[in-house]
Amino acid sequence: MVLGAALATLATGSVLTWTLSRDDDPGSGGKSTGSGAPARSVTVVIGVDAPLSGGMSSMGAGIKNAADLAARTANESGHVPGVNFEIKALDDGADPARGASNAARFVSDEKVLGVVGPLNSGVARTLVAPLAQAGMAVVSPGNTDPVLTLGSDWASGSRSRPYSTYFRTVATDVDQGPFAAGYLHGEAKKTKLYVVDDGGAHGTALSSRFTTAFTRLGGTVVGTEQVDPAERAFEGLATRVRSSGADAVYFGGYYDTAAPISQQLKQAGVNVPLMGGDGIFDQQYLTSNPKAEGDLATNIGVPAGESAAGQDFLARYEKAGYPEAAGWYGPYAYDATWSLIEAVKTVVAGNGGTLPGNAREKLPQAVAGLAFDGVTGRVAFDGSGDTVNRRLTVYTVSGGSWTAVRSGSAAAR
Template identity: 50%
Template sequence: MRHRSLLVVSIAVIGALTVSACGSRDDKKGGSDNAGSGTTVVIGVDAPLTGDLSALGLGIKNSVDLAVRNANTANEVPGVKFEIKALDDTAKPAPGQQNATQLVADKNVLGVVGPLNSSVAQSMQQIFNDANLVEVSPANTGVALSQGEKWASGTKVRPFKTYFRTATTDAVQGPFAARYLYNDAKKAKVFLIDDQKTYGAGLAATFKGEYTKLGGNIVGEEHVNPDDRDFSAIVTKVKSSGADAVYYGGEYPAAGPLSLQLKNAGVDIPLMGGDGVQSAEFIKLNPKSQGDLATAVGLSVEKLPSASKFISDYAAAGFKDPYETYGGYSYDSAWAIIQGVKAVVAANNGKLPGDARSKVVDAVQKVSFDGVTGKVSFDEFGDTTNKQLTVYKVQDGKWAVESSGTFTG
């Protein structure tokens, strides 16, 4: 999901890998050691492990950990043992940039899953690209990350060959939400609010473009600070606007209180957001969230036959925190890196080559497998080829599937 600071990082080319102790886990290490394995490959994880968005971050970390456990148990890459190294970015760009530098400096790291936030990704991309270290995000939806700053005008240029994602972009998510609100929910007047961050502002912009094209009326627009929790002034504006829905570009820590304050003021209209809202934490923050809406990338994991083993394995692993919105996509992101390593090792007589990082980047570009979330592969921009999305509605204290589909422009 968020300003890019460029940092030149020089690193030694990866040679033979040695075992290192790293990773942050729950109560036990992931998987079982490969018999006779002499090479350790580390998969880095960058996510908010503390703070307001930690529910999502911990789900990301745990799901990568599960992928590593399963790869080790199945001896997915003969001669290679996988570990994770999880670092906390607190959902902020500066710590994310520091984490990227730390991961690059660890010669055992051959891939990174994360981050959650697009603004954090912006601070990391150049560092990983300079080091030929592959990065696969399960959650970033900011379009410019993969298609360049001029994507909206039709000029699409991939800025970094090392950047991939298993989540679809806001170029799809925003318009998908707009079509649902206008065509299906019959909401002709929307008050638009965003949190001014890369993810939230971008999502709101793509929503607005499609919604107005369909004939919808934006009856008011406001911007908030993501740390704000008192929305009384905006509630008054929404109430007087005649809006029959609010669209919020941002995340659940602010969206929950905003929706609650609207309902408390008698503004009985749904608030709709994107995947940054579709979390159980939103409902905890807003006991009056019945009828609120959110889109999320892909189809509901709980309804996918391909996810049944992931769900049962996650439960059996005993993680303290749920896999949350991005669990399946995090598992698939890690598995894409594992499959990349597998291809590189197989092509080099069962061993990692000296230029393993750059070769893993090339291998991840070519991966194609049936994952937790469906078919996993990447297009020429490093974006997922899976363009499916789901609209969820809060019903009886839970997010329930309202509709699903594939967006076509």
């Protein structure tokens, strides 16, 4: 398993707990030997921002629990003797309006040295900027909006990193849309697509990249539409899709909107697959949509169970007894948390084995220089803050379950 550094400052409240002390081999990323006299114990808080209520709470719970598991692992191993780590989890309800207020709460708590999250790109757009202004490192296990690392003009070829403190452990919509287009056109042999999105940051970026790639491959977009993510009546949309002659529908958004669209399309006699991104890849999409058979989704990375490190994570997660499943984002949240742990280790090692008073401002640079083997594979970041481990998987609904049909690496940017 991967072990790493720690965040430190005095702390109270509900947070991740582990211990930090001098490590004779600070660059190894392995277990601390625990030799020598332990430093005075301090507590470090790692913030976690996730949807812990509402339609995406199942994903949010997996993120929070995985972050907690990373903290437990570091504490129990004595990886950084002398420091206790705790998590401070705040609920964003997948609501962008709550991003700024959560950021303010993290910033005002001097014990919080870094943040894991958020899940949603829309929330990230309001959370990340104030955290960046405060110089606080943020590592997301779920944001896929390219704007967060490449800037608002990325689609036109002008890329400029807007936040030097922001990183993510997942691939992005720069990768996800084209990967989906390649599968639908090249392997599923679909040539006429109706493209729908929910108007959010994630949905629009996903559908935009998909559309560009699909038409470049020779496919035709026969209709486009934007829907309200709170809407649940899509009979009119189903009628327009049927009239368009589309042989598939591509949806940019999340499962709580995609499920009723898919169901009502089938009920209207539009028996074509709906394909989406990682936002629809969830068990809830299946349980709330009895017509999901044959639908498709891309997801970031590959299944955790396909690697020894991922299997180990899942076994430890189950042993820990969390009531909610880790979900797809749990392993990425674990690696995001461990990135902050490793960064703290680096900062402490560079300060003679003690946590400096300005640890918070030193953390982003330490995260940027990381490279270690995590539960999802190699964890390291490029100059924009994006992961270098950009792998994706296409799934289809078969027999009422998500089944992997193709995995591969994203095309070079």
